[in-house]
Amino acid sequence: MRLSVIGSGYVGTTIAACFADLGHDVVNIDVDEETVATINDGDPPIHEDSLDELVATHAGSESTGRLRATTEYDAVLDTAVTFLCLPTPQNEDGSIDLSIMEAGAEQLGDTLAQKPDWHSVVVKSTVIPGSTADVITPVIETASGKTAGEEFGVGMNPEFLREGSAVHDFLDPDKVVLGADDDRARDDMRAVFDPLIEQADAPVVETDTRTAEMIKYANNGFLAAKVSLINDIGNICKEFGIDAYDVAEAIGLDHRISDQFLRSGLGWGGSCFPKDTAAIRAAAREQDYEPVMLDAATEVNDRQPERLLSLMDRHVDVTDERVTVLGLAFKPGTDDVRNSRAIPVIDGLQNRNANVVAYDPVAADEIQAHFPGITYADTPSDALDDAAAALVVTDWPEITELDDEFDAMATPVVIDGRRAIDRRDGLVYEGLTW
Ligand SMILES: NC(=O)C1=CN([C@@H]2O[C@H](COP(=O)(O)OP(=O)(O)OC[C@H]3O[C@@H](n4cnc5c(N)ncnc54)[C@H](O)[C@@H]3O)[C@@H](O)[C@H]2O)C=CC1
Ligand SMILES: O=C(O)[C@H]1O[C@H](OP(=O)(O)OP(=O)(O)OC[C@H]2O[C@@H](n3ccc(=O)[nH]c3=O)[C@H](O)[C@@H]2O)[C@H](O)[C@@H](O)[C@@H]1O
Known part of the structure; x- marks a missing residue:
């Protein structure tokens, strides 16, 4: 045709x-x-x-x-x-x-x-x-x-x-x-x-066309809420000192839950989950319905970046210090930075007067319009060199395979928003939900 x-x-x-x-x-x-x-x-x-x-x-x-x-x-x-x-x-x-x-x-x-x-x-x-x-x-x-x-x-x-x-x-x-x-x-x-x-x-x-339109919002709303629910549960796990990934693995064995979309951490970004949940919530309100679950999913999502930053604050004062952001794309495999969690994370670092150095294998050019004043490194090693803290935002393979590179940091504080890095001696490591 x-x-x-x-x-x-x-x-x-x-x-x-x-x-x-x-x-x-x-x-x-x-x-x-x-x-x-x-x-x-x-x-x-x-x-x-x-x-x-x-x-x-x-x-x-x-x-x-x-x-x-x-x-x-x-x-x-x-x-x-x-x-x-x-x-x-x-x-x-x-x-x-x-x-x-x-x-x-x-x-x-x-x-x-x-x-x-x-x-x-x-x-x-x-x-x-x-x-x-x-x-x-x-x-x-x-x-x-x-x-x-x-x-x-x-x-x-x-x-x-x-x-x-x-x-x-x-x-x-x-x-x-x-x-x-x-x-x-x-x-x-x-x-x-x-x-x-x-x-x-x-x-x-x-x-019909109306049902088809609604299926799309239901699909995205359900998946976004699922990630927010595992993030909510993950935040509770962190308070108890329990690994949310062990918990997710177990609950994912229940076919009614499934093991997909149970990766807790910094939450959802991208061009669609944030915009589509916002649009269907606004449309629901126009029909005089309060979309309580989707509101809550959004609120949990909005809070995760600040939770990451407050974990960092427990270990290091980053005022005037070099801080590395590892990953800028909203997820691996794309150069798309629309609504990336990197944006609130970098905003939070700038509010703390940190000197931000960012690395991403493909998305640095895309985010420069948002943050023209920060430093962009060509390699993770360059980004980590002499840094007071590193924040993991996107779990690219180039980032999950990092290890010795952290030893070049001034203080090896690694705050992981995506369970990308392994805990080991010599690193002050905090996982967001584990
Ligand atoms: N990006 C994704 O993964 C998915 C997106 N969607 C939906 O698909 C739709 C499109 O999304 P994307 O492809 O991400 O958008 P996009 O922003 O990547 O691409 C849109 C394209 O439309 C062009 N354009 C703008 N106005 C035009 C006009 N008057 N005539 C011809 N071309 C014009 C732009 O130059 C651009 O190349 C959105 O409704 C989005 O929610 C649905 C599923 C997945
Ligand atoms: O409407 C859309 O545009 C698309 O939105 C999502 O696709 P996408 O945004 O490309 O990416 P996902 O893989 O769904 O990830 C979305 C966000 O959720 C996060 N996420 C995903 C899964 C998970 O377990 N944990 C988690 O934090 C990702 O890091 C990412 O920031 C849907 O998965 C697609 O089905 C849909 O077509």
Whole structure:
């Protein structure tokens, strides 16, 4: 099938390259000219495992030619189905900001006005229940002069991939959710996903667009709350001198709990858990419901960085001292620093007037806009040299394998937010929950 994918970020590039790999002809549409040029050169615009091979195989001069990128929305006209993979950021009050989606939908509608035959539009972005039917569809209808369900179809297909394993997660999903309010859109979505469903043998949930939208928030809210619950339990373990990882291993043997997402520590960051929990909490309040559990999950998460810093304060006064931050990405395997726990940790260090030296194998450039005034080291050894304390924020392999490097510190105080480093003689070691 011929597909267009609007938005070429983490989700858009990944699904476009994967759909091309599954045999579809795909065009990626993005406003960013550099992103478009990068893809057309056969390179992905983001750092994501296995994506470089896929983009090189399908885009660029020596490729199958099944993937290309453009800034022109007119490219939609040669395709049967369009996926909207645009950002859905949060407003100051946490609620969803649909303005980018609306702008994209309007451009798409303007373009569809020129298309004589049926077209299906699939919302892939994470949007609050009702957004597809009540906001995005009317924008496309007005701009195109067409009627949804009669001249074009609309579906909602939430995405569950994780950054760092996006390609693997997309090609081997736990489930595929196809939300549609009309039969032709549902048929088009089935046709797009048929090769994936066959290859991955994934269960398919067919539903309406509102339920599909809610499934995404329920999924992310549940996982975020699970991490916060193990962090809450972990904080209690720490007070009792019990290792929360031993406890997690035991409770994870209960199939009803499962062993996934039980790694306690600094908590969740990234582009989605913080924004999606904030958006669904704000939406719940608009419906006059107090989302007590999701509020609590957020509160526990917000407190973990300060708990890490107060553990450090017990051992060393960092005023005017060199302090090392190990890891800046919100998790290993990505250069994404959006809502990384590194941000509140560095803020806390700056409030203490420490001289911050940060190391990350790939994400230093990304965080420089937040913290232009701190020092960025090229290696963990350079970062640790002569430091009064080291704080572990991201459990990259380059960080978990550190050992002798800590001996070059002025005072070897290691405060570990990710259970990345082993306790040993010669280190003053504190784990956040163990
Ligand atoms: N990042 C992730 O792991 C996941 C993200 N999601 C959801 O997917 C959606 C997209 O997220 P990301 O891919 O992370 O966003 P992103 O910020 O990485 O990429 C968005 C892309 O859209 C482009 N863009 C902005 N306005 C445009 C317009 N009018 N027309 C064409 N292109 C435009 C930008 O230049 C950028 O390349 C969000 O709703 C997010 O919540 C869902 C699952 C996973
Ligand atoms: O909607 C999204 O964007 C995506 O959000 C998360 O994916 P992602 O944010 O890429 O990363 P995760 O692996 O879920 O980690 C999120 C945060 O939780 C933290 N985490 C995760 C697991 C754990 O046991 N402990 C823990 O602290 C990680 O360090 C990270 O900061 C979800 O896992 C994806 O299913 C979803 O598609």
